[in-house]
Amino acid sequence: MFIRSIILLLCLPLTGFSQNTAQEGVPLTGKIKADAGTRVEYKLLATNKTSTMEKELNEAAAQGFVYGGVMGGETAFGGSETVVIMVKDPKKPTRSGVRYKLLATSKTSTMQKELQAAGNEGFEYKGQTVFSTTFGGKEVVIILERDPDASVHNWDYKLLATSKTSTMQKELSEAGAQGFEFVGVTVGGTALGGREVVAILRRPITK
Numbered sequence: 001m002f003i004r005s006i007i008l009l010l011c012l013p014l015t016g017f018s019q020n021t022a023q024e025g026v027p028l029t030g031k032i033k034a035d036a037g038t039r040v041e042y043k044l045l046a047t048n049k050t051s052t053m054e055k056e057l058n059e060a061a062a063q064g065f066v067y068g069g070v071m072g073g074e075t076a077f078g079g080s081e082t083v084v085i086m087v088k089d090p091k092k093p094t095r096s097g098v099r100y101k102l103l104a105t106s107k108t109s110t111m112q113k114e115l116q117a118a119g120n121e122g123f124e125y126k127g128q129t130v131f132s133t134t135f136g137g138k139e140v141v142i143i144l145e146r147d148p149d150a151s152v153h154n155w156d157y158k159l160l161a162t163s164k165t166s167t168m169q170k171e172l173s174e175a176g177a178q179g180f181e182f183v184g185v186t187v188g189g190t191a192l193g194g195r196e197v198v199a200i201l202r203r204p205i206t207k
Contacts, residue, residue: 050139098147155203179203
C-alpha cells in the first residue's frame, strides 16, 4: 500500500504538467500555423543537364518564384546534379518579368566572354557552382537574373581563374583597384584548367 501511494504521488505532478502543456499548446499552435496568404513557398529544381535547368528556372519565375541558392554535387538518386532552390515570399513585392540565364562551360576563357555578353543585356550575377554533367564533364555553372525594375541595367564582369592562390590574391587586388566588386567564388576541377579557383567580380556600367 505504501509503495502504491508513492507511485500515485509521483504520477500526479506529471499528469498535471501534461495537462498544462496541452492547454498552453492550443493558442501556441494557432500562432505558429501560418496564414495561407503569408506562407513562404519553395521550389527545388534538380537536373544533370544544365540546358534543362535554364528552362526550369524561367518556368518557376513565371509562377512568381525567384532565385534562392545553387549547389552542384552528388545526390542519392540523381547522381551528379545541379540543385537550385527557388523562393516565393508573399511578404515581398511581386517581381514580374524576371528572367534567368544559366551559363555552363568547361572553359573559363569562354565563360568570361559569355558572362560579359549577359552583363551587356542587363543580367545580374546570382550564384555559381562547379559540378560534373552527364555529357559536359566538369563545368563551371553561373546563374544570372534580369529584373526590368532593377536600378542597374548593365554590368561589367571580370572572371579570374587560376590554380595558384597567390596569383588570385594579386589579380583580386588589381580588380578591386579598378572598381570591381567581388560576388562569388568556387573551387573545383575544370576540363582544361584542372583544379582552379574561379572568382567572379562585377561593376556597374555607367553611361
